[in-house]
Amino acid sequence: DAKTTQPNSMESNEEEPVHLPCNHSTISGTDYIHWYRQLPSQGPEYVIHGLTSNVNNRMASLAIAEDRKSSTLILHRATLRDAAVYYCILSPLGGFKTIFGAGTRLFVKA
Amino acid sequence: GAVVSQHPSRVICKSGTSVKIECRSLDFQATTMFWYRQFPKQSLMLMATSNEGSKATYEQGVEKDKFLINHASLTLSTLTVTSAHPEDSSFYICSADGTSGNNEQFFGPGTRLTVL
Numbered sequence: 001d002a003k004t005t006q007p008n009s010m011e012s013n014e015e016e017p018v019h020l021p022c023n024h025s026t027i028s029g030t031d032y033i034h035w036y037r038q039l040p041s042q043g044p045e046y047v048i049h050g051l052t053s054n055v056n057n058r059m060a061s062l063a064i065a066e067d068r069k070s071s072t073l074i075l076h077r078a079t080l081r082d083a084a085v086y087y088c089i090l091s092p093l094g095g096f097k098t099i100f101g102a103g104t105r106l107f108v109k110a
Numbered sequence: 111g112a113v114v115s116q117h118p119s120r121v122i123c124k125s126g127t128s129v130k131i132e133c134r135s136l137d138f139q140a141t142t143m144f145w146y147r148q149f150p151k152q153s154l155m156l157m158a159t160s161n162e163g164s165k166a167t168y169e170q171g172v173e174k175d176k177f178l179i180n181h182a183s184l185t186l187s188t189l190t191v192t193s194a195h196p197e198d199s200s201f202y203i204c205s206a207d208g209t210s211g212n213n214e215q216f217f218g219p220g221t222r223l224t225v226l
Contacts, residue, residue: 032213043114043203043217044154087153091213098144098205098215100154 004088009105012078020073020104022088027068030093035062035073037084038103044087047073083108112138114206116218123194124226130190131221133204139184140206144215145177148201160187194225 005023012018024033032051036044048055048062050071055062061074075082087103113136123129133143141162146154158179159167166179176198178190191198202221208214 034213034215036215036217038154041201041220041222043116043205043220044215045217046214049214085153093213097156097159098213099156100146102153 004090004101006086006088006101006104008102009107011107011109012075014080014108014110015077018075018078018082018106018108020075020086020088020106021070022072023070024088024090025069027090028092031090032093033062033064033068033071034089034091034098035060036087036089037082038087039081039084044100047086049091078106078108080108080110082106112136112206112208112216114204114216114218116202116204116221118221119219120222120224122224122226125195126193128190128192129194129223130188131202131204131223133187133189133206133218135185135206135216138206138208140187141184142207143181143187144205145179145187145189146203146205148203148220154203157189191223194223196225199223199225 034049035047037047038044048060050062050064063072085103085105087100115134117132143160145157148154156169157172160179160181162181162184168174181187205215205217
């Protein structure tokens with residue numbers, strides 16, 4: 001499985017934008033880029049995914065580099081409820097295993 | 111959106127007993143479900159892939175005789191921790207494949223198992 005690299009932790013102020021980076025230099029052409037987040041004592045929840053183009057949804061935006069070797073999850077206005085571990089995961093087309101890395105723990109300060 | 115439930119949410123048992131955890135897809139059918147284990151301050155570790163109507167596929171290092179998985183219907187998979195010991199205490203999470211074809215997973219809320 002292609003691997004991803006994320007910073008262990010990041011800190012943000014409430015109501016400011018947050019950019020969470022993810023490197024995936026060994027990504028293949030058919031790998032989807034998925035982001036999940038896990039709040040304390042809960043199961044992970046889907047945030048966003050993309051293949052080649054940037055994506056927006058109600059939760060976040062996903063910016064994918066032109067060479068697809070990195071991506072950035074953007075939370076436009078962080079809230080205290082966004083404090084969680086964010087996981088960037090590569091998932092091959094037709095594959096179904098979701099293998100989690102260490103993720104980035106986001107701290108949000110009031 | 112797709113919802114996955116788990117039961118129980120929390121269980122405490124004595125060492126040597128067996129514990130069954132249920133994972134249900136509430137508003138969709140899931141031919142494939144996954145079981146994860148998560149220790150404190152660590153990431154999720156995939157234990158096994160549960161396929162409806164067939165045997166589960168276990169990840170390397172996971173004892174299939176200890177962690178029994180049954181996927182009897184398109185909406186229910188169960189994980190039974192047999193002869194549980196304190197080192198089996200963990201947060202167990204299931205997920206199900208979405209139906210959109212983009213490999214999106216829907217996760218249950220998790221089950222906290224404590225073995226005394």
